[in-house]
Amino acid sequence: MTKFMMKCLLITAVLFFGVLLGMQQASNGMGALKGNKENGEPIAIESGKGVKEAEVLGTPVGVQDLKTKQKQLEETKAFNFFSSLGGKVSGLVSYLFQGILSLISAILTQIFGSLS
Incomplete structure (x- = not known):
């Protein structure tokens, strides 16, 4: 032991x-x-003379790059495969449980209905 x-x-x-x-x-x-003191700020934006410069985790990003990426995201229809799959599985499980419960209910009704 x-x-x-x-x-x-x-x-x-x-x-x-x-x-x-x-x-x-x-x-x-x-x-x-x-982003901490070693890596710098996660997003740093500096504006000087009307020009804005952004830096994400130490990598410089131009404003034009951000605008084109935003336009691409707005144009493409974002489709999350796992989200739609989860919704379909959820509907299937719900449908199955409703069927099982209605079957059990029908069986119990016949069993207890015949006793009375």
Whole structure:
């Protein structure tokens, strides 16, 4: 019994250490995405002499680039395959459960209806 408890304690300690390590890595990753003192601001916009310059995570982006990308996004019909698939699966599951419940209801009605 003692060996089993020691194994469980050891496994629990290793898993706990893994969770703490994962949380630290996630925190570092989020800091890198947000932009910190090492990487600079995530989005920096400087305006001088009527010209605006943008910088995203250290990469310079021209205003013209942003306008063309925005126009492309507006022109293309954004279609999310997984969203539509999820909607169809949800409808299918709902339809199946309604059918199963109506079948169970009909069976119970016949069983209890014949008793009375």
